[in-house]
Amino acid sequence: MIRLHSDNKTRFYIDNYRHKGLRQKLVKELEKQGIKDRRVLLAINAVPRHFFLDTAFAEIAYQNRAFPIEADQTISHPYTVAFQTELLNIQTSDKVLEIGTGSGYQACIIAHMGAKIYSIERQEKLFNKTSAFLPKIGFQQVRTLFGDGYLGAPKFAPFDKIIVTAGAREIPEALFKQLKVGGKLVIPVGIMDEQEMLLYTKVSPTELKCERHGMFTFVPFLKGINKNN
Ligand code: SAH
Numbered sequence: 001m002i003r004l005h006s007d008n009k010t011r012f013y014i015d016n017y018r019h020k021g022l023r024q025k026l027v028k029e030l031e032k033q034g035i036k037d038r039r040v041l042l043a044i045n046a047v048p049r050h051f052f053l054d055t056a057f058a059e060i061a062y063q064n065r066a067f068p069i070e071a072d073q074t075i076s077h078p079y080t081v082a083f084q085t086e087l088l089n090i091q092t093s094d095k096v097l098e099i100g101t102g103s104g105y106q107a108c109i110i111a112h113m114g115a116k117i118y119s120i121e122r123q124e125k126l127f128n129k130t131s132a133f134l135p136k137i138g139f140q141q142v143r144t145l146f147g148d149g150y151l152g153a154p155k156f157a158p159f160d161k162i163i164v165t166a167g168a169r170e171i172p173e174a175l176f177k178q179l180k181v182g183g184k185l186v187i188p189v190g191i192m193d194e195q196e197m198l199l200y201t202k203v204s205p206t207e208l209k210c211e212r213h214g215m216f217t218f219v220p221f222l223k224g225i226n227k228n229n
Contacts, residue, residue, distance in 0.1 A: 002136060013048070023049070026044065026062045027044055027045045030082050033064075035082045036086070037089070040086050046112055047112055049105060052104060062078075064079055070125055071126050072219075073126065074102065075102055075103040075105050080218075084165070085110060085113075087186045087197070088161045090115050091115065093160075094115040094161050095118075095156070096115045097156070097161070097175075098110065098117060098162075099120050099149030099162070099166065099221070100166040101119040101120065101121035101126060104130040104139070107134070108139045111141050116141070116143075117142050119143070119144055119145065120145045120147050122146075123225075124225065124226060125228065148224055148225050149166075149221070150174065150223050151174050152172065152174040152178040153178070157177075158179060159179055160180055160183050162179055162183070162187075163185075163187075164221060165218065167188050167219065168188065169190075169191055175187070176200070179200075179202045180202065181203070183201070183202050185202075188216050188218050190215075193217060196215055196216075197214055198211070
């Protein structure tokens with residue numbers, strides 16, 4: 001059991017057999033929906049998703065749906081988390097950049113798979129929360145950054161994999177630049193409410209291969225930062 005204090009509130013983080021059972025059920029559902037990568041399924045089975053949600057959602061945290069978090073953002077649907085992670089074919093040797101830390105759940109899934117993860121968030125409130133919270137639940141290896149993901153993270157580039165977890169209208173040039181040759185970028189792109197999941201592979205310093213992987217719905221990828229909202 002982990003006890004955390006924040007904003008004068010104490011919250012107990014307990015992962016019991018009921019939560020573990022609900023996670024196993026969720027994993028079975030994801031398998032039925034077509035997720036095959038065992039390492040992704042093992043990570044979903046291991047990371048307590050209810051820790052990342054408000055206590056009001058603790059009982060329903062393992063339903064296959066998105067939920068609201070602070071700053072009017074969302075924790076992605078578990079299927080979306082699994083699908084994007086599977087597309088990246090994460091290896092333990094990978095250095096990964098995530099744009100859109102949000103709750104930190106997706107970053108912890110990738111960390112649990114053994115890759116090195118840097119995650120950027122533009123909402124200062126969410127950045128402050130995850131940078132204090134993730135180390136306390138055992139994910140000190142997740143490197144959280146506050147900034148505009150449009151710029152990537154040049155200080156830590158190049159990356160083997162880049163995952164964007166917000167819906168983009170356009171693909172920031174910086175992300176392609178910060179990808180290694182042979183690296184992969186997964187990004188949902190669209191101008192309306194829905195975005196198409198695109199998987200880019202950098203086949204040479206100047207060439208990208210693109211695959212399309214269906215329609216999804218994300219909160220928008222916005223330019224600039226939002227301090228202390
Ligand atoms: N990966 C998250 C999903 C969060 S929703 C999770 O597992 O919970 C998408 C997040 O992207 C939001 O928190 C939003 O604030 C953030 N975001 C949007 N535009 C951004 C940008 N330009 N740079 C960094 N983060 C951004």
